[in-house]
Structures are given as structure tokens and as C-alpha cells.
Amino acid sequence: MFKDVAFGQYYPANSAVHKLDSRIKLILTLVYIIGIFFVKSYFGFMLTAALLIIIIIAAKLPMASVLRSVRGILLLVVLTSIINLFMIKDGDVLVQWKIFVITKNGVHTTIKMVLRLVLLISGASLLALTTTPVELADGLESLMRPLSLIKVPVRDIAMIMSIALRFIPTLFDETNKIVSAQKARGASLDTGNIFARIKALIPVLIPLFVSSFRRADELAFAMDARCYNATDKRTKMKKPKIKFSDVLAAFVVLSFFTVILLERYYFPSVGINIDAMIFGGLL
Amino acid sequence: MPFIEIKGVSYVYPLREGVSLKAVKNLSLSIEAGEFVALTGMNGSGKSTLAKLLNGLFKPTEGEILIDGVSTANEERIFDIRRRVGMVFQNPDNQTVATLIEDDVAFGPENLGLPRDEIIKRVNFALQAVGMSEYRKRDAAKLSGGQKQRVAIAGVLAMRPDVLILDEATSMLDPAGREEVMGVVRKLVEQGITVINITHNMEEAALAKRVVVLRKGRLAIDGTPSQVFSSSLFESCGLTLPPAAALAKELKDSGIDVGTVTTEESFAEGICKLLR
Numbered sequence: 197m198f199k200d201v202a203f204g205q206y207y208p209a210n211s212a213v214h215k216l217d218s219r220i221k222l223i224l225t226l227v228y229i230i231g232i233f234f235v236k237s238y239f240g241f242m243l244t245a246a247l248l249i250i251i252i253i254a255a256k257l258p259m260a261s262v263l264r265s266v267r268g269i270l271l272l273v274v275l276t277s278i279i280n281l282f283m284i285k286d287g288d289v290l291v292q293w294k295i296f297v298i299t300k301n302g303v304h305t306t307i308k309m310v311l312r313l314v315l316l317i318s319g320a321s322l323l324a325l326t327t328t329p330v331e332l333a334d335g336l337e338s339l340m341r342p343l344s345l346i347k348v349p350v351r352d353i354a355m356i357m358s359i360a361l362r363f364i365p366t367l368f369d370e371t372n373k374i375v376s377a378q379k380a381r382g383a384s385l386d387t388g389n390i391f392a393r394i395k396a397l398i399p400v401l402i403p404l405f406v407s408s409f410r411r412a413d414e415l416a417f418a419m420d421a422r423c424y425n426a427t428d429k430r431t432k433m434k435k436p437k438i439k440f441s442d443v444l445a446a447f448v449v450l451s452f453f454t455v456i457l458l459e460r461y462y463f464p465s466v467g468i469n470i471d472a473m474i475f476g477g478l479l
Numbered sequence: 480m481p482f483i484e485i486k487g488v489s490y491v492y493p494l495r496e497g498v499s500l501k502a503v504k505n506l507s508l509s510i511e512a513g514e515f516v517a518l519t520g521m522n523g524s525g526k527s528t529l530a531k532l533l534n535g536l537f538k539p540t541e542g543e544i545l546i547d548g549v550s551t552a553n554e555e556r557i558f559d560i561r562r563r564v565g566m567v568f569q570n571p572d573n574q575t576v577a578t579l580i581e582d583d584v585a586f587g588p589e590n591l592g593l594p595r596d597e598i599i600k601r602v603n604f605a606l607q608a609v610g611m612s613e614y615r616k617r618d619a620a621k622l623s624g625g626q627k628q629r630v631a632i633a634g635v636l637a638m639r640p641d642v643l644i645l646d647e648a649t650s651m652l653d654p655a656g657r658e659e660v661m662g663v664v665r666k667l668v669e670q671g672i673t674v675i676n677i678t679h680n681m682e683e684a685a686l687a688k689r690v691v692v693l694r695k696g697r698l699a700i701d702g703t704p705s706q707v708f709s710s711s712l713f714e715s716c717g718l719t720l721p722p723a724a725a726l727a728k729e730l731k732d733s734g735i736d737v738g739t740v741t742t743e744e745s746f747a748e749g750i751c752k753l754l755r
Contacts, residue, residue, distance in 0.1 A: 330578050362578045365620045411573045417536055418574035419586075421566040422634060426558035427592035433585035433602065435595060 205265065205324040212441050213255035214326045218335030220442045224449040225323045231453045232316050234460050237467025238475065241311045247452050248318055255326050265321035266314055273313050280306040333357040338436065351430060359415070367408065374403050480548060481509035482673060483533065483642065488542035489696075490528055502528040504696040505542070510675070512641065515668045517687035517704075518677045521717035525696040526677045530646045533675070534564040547641070562591065565635030569647040571627030572620075580622075580630050581606070581615040587638040598637075605633035609663050625656025629663055642673040650679060661686060681708075681721035685741040692716050704741040 287301025337354035490503040535551040577583040609629040690707040692700040727740035737749030
């Protein structure tokens with residue numbers, strides 16, 4: 197039942213974005229996220245949105261898959277919008293009713309905050325949508341490698357991550373089997389109130405834990421038998437190579453970042469003028 | 480000198496304070512290079528413990544095990560011994576380390592710190608040897624039991640072992656999966672790898688050239704399949720004859736002698752001879 201459910205959000209497609217090096221994708225996602233926090237004008241947000249749409253098209257992703265991840269933070273967006281809208285009290289007053297004041301400044305700040313959150317989550321979800329968990333783990337390992345100089349056990353952490361990912365489908369299967377076994381013994385797992393349901397999970401969780409420990413024990417033997425820890429210099433079969441497309445992707449995102457910084461610190465008038473040109477009197 | 484020498488080995492599991500279990504008792508046995516041995520016995524007879532003793536996962540409490548003259552208690556050579564004596568375990572799901580099949584096969588060579596080209600060469604070779612080359616980019620979780628065990632064998636072969644130990648490697652498989660795995664094993668035996676197959680299944684044991692039966696941690700019977708199946712001790716070890724041998728015995732008791740039978744093939748040969 198769970199076997200074919202893809203873990204995480206990964207959306208399989210044959211695109212250039214999918215094939216990018218996972219390390220590059222991780223770094224560029226970080227650059228993009230930092231970049232968003234420097235955006236100040238509507239012009240900047242349009243630029244960000246344009247970049248995002250270009251990536252989505254290049255990755256052959258359906259818009260719905262990106263929007264789905266935004267839906268997850270909808271409640272957060274609504275709540276922070278309301279707080280922002282009513283808490284910002286400086287600037288021209290637009291509406292006033294008893295203690296509730298909405299100012300022009302508040303409206304702008306709120307709109308920009310919503311844009312920022314939506315663009316941020318969409319951008320981050322692009323990483324998860326186009327990179328398999330295994331690639332992500334490999335990328336993280338590679339990026340964390342310098343930490344081994346300060347005695348962080350990077351190799352072991354990477355092994356733990358990849359084994360955890362490897363066992364997710366196995367443990368899903370196991371959970372299903374245990375649920376069926378308990379149901380066959382007359383357990384009712386999906387009736388009653390929330391407390392009854394949580395209590396009903398105990399006879400599922402305990403066997404799951406016991407069997408996981410048994411599995412861990414057997415896996416440890418199997419790993420030992422295959423010479424894990426034989427040398428400090430464990431080699432890797434797959435060596436990621438930086439391709440031209442990786443360089444191109446880095447160029448695009450870094451250019452975006454540079455434009456955002458320039459617009460904010462050196463040419464703020466550009467953003468203000470373009471905003472005024474588009475929105476005119478609305479501002 | 481035999482390749483594997485087990486000299487007066489005992490192994491005690493420390494269970495908890497003051498309680499222990501002696502799983503292997505004063506066992507002596509030697510196995511030559513290139514032999515195909517089935518190791519059998521009831522649950523708790525010490526088969527699996529012996530397997531773990533052979534590649535140094537456990538160290539003998541008493542006695543000594545020599546692999547090509549090197550003691551398994553020699554900490555400096557332990558990884559060399561584990562490389563030379565590869566092991567495939569019972570549950571395929573609990574011995575697969577990586578998600579992708581080729582990555583899992585590469586795990587052993589990677590641990591040995593081999594250069595990249597060599598790892599790729601060995602992974603290709605090992606997947607080829609078990610007939611799983613076209614599956615290399617697949618997800619290990621989506622394979623059948625027989626395929627998973629073949630991948631596990633490939634993972635061992637990629638380390639270029641001298642000995643392959645199968646620790647009840649077919650006990651969780653359906654008959655088709657068992658057939659697949661034993662087919663690969665037979666091929667490896669022909670190529671000169673020493674194989675020790677630990678099994679409950681007497682049909683499988685009958686395929687080996689030599690059968691070793693353990694009872695309560697001690698050596699009970701050691702001989703060719705036909706010697707072992709006709710031994711007076713056989714049933715006292717808690718074992719039952721494979722169907723072909725059982726049928727031959729019934730026939731013999733009722734006056735029809737089909738000769739020594741261990742497998743279906745030898746039964747068919749015996750019948751043919753009678754009919755002639």
C-alpha cells in the first residue's frame with residue numbers, strides 16, 4: 197500500500213533541473229532564500245517570481261505541485277498578515293474603526309510579507325521536488341565534508357541519513373503488517389475519540405520498535421561482515437561532476453542575487469520608479 | 480593445509496549476569512578450498528553461531544578458527560578475513576544498506592577503500608555474475624525476495640571472497656526465489672568459490688557435495704549427502720529426509736531398491752535403471 201508512495205515531495209521528471217548537481221542545488225537554494233530577504237520593491241518581487249517561473253518551466257513541473265507546498269503554510273500566511281495589517285500604525289491611515297487601524301504602510305508591508313513567504317516556500321519546495329532524498333543526503337554529506345576537520349563524524353552522519361532513507365519503505369510495510377495483525381486480533385484503530393485512537397496506537401508502536409531494534413542489530417552484523425570501518429579512507433563509487441548546466445544555473449541565480457543587491461543598495465530609485473510606473477496612484 | 484580449520488571451538492553467549500548459553504561445544508572441522516558444504520541441524524543447534532564465528536563476527540570462547548592459516552581472533556587481520564569470508568544473511572531487507580542496487584553492491588568495495596575504477600569494475604562483474612545487471616539502477620525495495628538475495632550475493636562477490644557463507648539465505652524465499660539463488664550458488668561453486676550453505680531444507684542440503692549436521696552445538700554427522708541421509712543418527716538430529724530420499728526409503732522397505740537417492744535427479748536415475 198505504501199510501497200509506491202513517493203517519499204517526500206519528489207516529482208520525477210526528466211529535466212535539466214532534475215539533473216543538476218545536488219550540491220549546487222542546495223547552495224543555490226540557500227542563495228535564493230537569502231536573496232529574497234533583500235528584496236524591497238515590487239519590482240524585486242516580480243524579478244524573483246520571474247526567476248521562479250523560469251525554473252518551474254525548465255524543471256517541467258506542474259504549477260499545482262509547487263502551489264501544493266504553499267498551501268501548507270496558508271494558515272501561517274493568513275495569521276501573520278492579520279497581525280501585520282493591524283499592528284503597523286505609522287503612515288497614512290486608510291481605515292479606522294475603534295481601535296483597529298489600517299495604514300497604507302501596513303498594507304504594503306503585509307503584501308510584501310505574503311509575497312516573500314510564498315516565494316520563499318515555492319523556491320525551497322523546488323529543491324525537494326526536483327531532488328531525490330538520496331541525492332539530497334549525498335549533497336549534504338559532500339557539503340559538510342570540511343566539518344570533518346573539526347572532528348565532526350561526517351561519514352557516519354551521512355551513513356545514518358542514507359540508511360534512514362533506505363528503511364522508510366521497509367518500516368512502512370512493517371507498520372501495515374502490524375496494523376493488519378492487530379486488526380485481525382480485534383483491535384479497532386480508527387474508532388473512538390482522539391485519546392482512544394492514540395491509545396490504540398500503542399499495540400502498533402511497541403512491536404514496531406521491537407522489530408526495528410532487531411533489524412538494526414541484523415543490519416549491524418551485515419555491515420560488519422562487509423567490512424564497514426575497515427579503513428578511514430572509505431572511497432565512493434560515484435563521484436559527482438560539475439557539468440556546464442550546473443555552472444549555467446549558478447550564473448543565473450547569482451546574477452539574480454547581484455541584481456537584487458544592486459537594486460537595494462545602489463539603485464533604490466530604479467525599484468521605486470518602476471513600482472510607481474506600474475502601480476501609479478495605488479502606491 | 481585446509482582452507483578453513485576449526486580447532487576445538489566453543490562459543491558462549493553471555494545472556495545476562497550469571498546466565499550464559501553455550502551454543503557451540505568443542506567443535507572441530509576442516510573445509511578445503513573449493514568445497515561445497517551444507518551445514519544443517521535443528522533450531523538452536525549452533526549453525527548460525529558457527530557462521531558468525533567463521534568470519535570473526537564472533538570470537539571463539541575456546542579453541543581457534545584459522546582461515547588460510549590466519550586466526551579469526553587476530554584483530555589486525557580481521558577485515559582481511561571478513562573480505563575473504565563473505566556472508567549472506569537470512570532477511571534480505573536487513574542487509575541492504577543503500578537504496579539503489581548498484582550502490583548497495585558498491586558498499587563492500589567502498590569500505591575497502593578501493594579506487595573508483597576498480598569499484599566500478601567489481602560492481603559490473605558482481606552484478607553480471609548473479610544476473611542482475613539490468614536492474615542496477617532500480618530501487619532495492621521493489622525487488623522480489625530472490626532478486627534481493629542475489630543482490631546480497633553480488634555485494635559479497637564484489638569483495639572478491641574465497642568463501643561464501645549463506646546463513647539460511649533462502650529460508651524466507653518462495654520456491655522460485657530459492658531456485659534462483661541456488662542456481663547462482665551452483666554457478667559460483669563451479670567457478671571454484673568455497674560455499675558453505677546453512678540450511679534447514681534437506682533438498683537444498685542434498686545439492687552440496689558434503690553435509691555437516693550439528694546437534695546441540697556438537698558435530699553429529701559429516702559426510703556425503705547419501706551417507707548423511709542413511710546415517711542412523713539422522714533422525715535423532717531432528718531432521719527429515721528430502722521427499723525424493725524419503726520415497727526411495729519407503730520403496731526400499733517394500734522391496735524395491737532404487738539405489739542411493741539424495742535428489743530428484745538421482746531418484747529418476749535409479750528408477751530408470753530398474754526399468755531397464
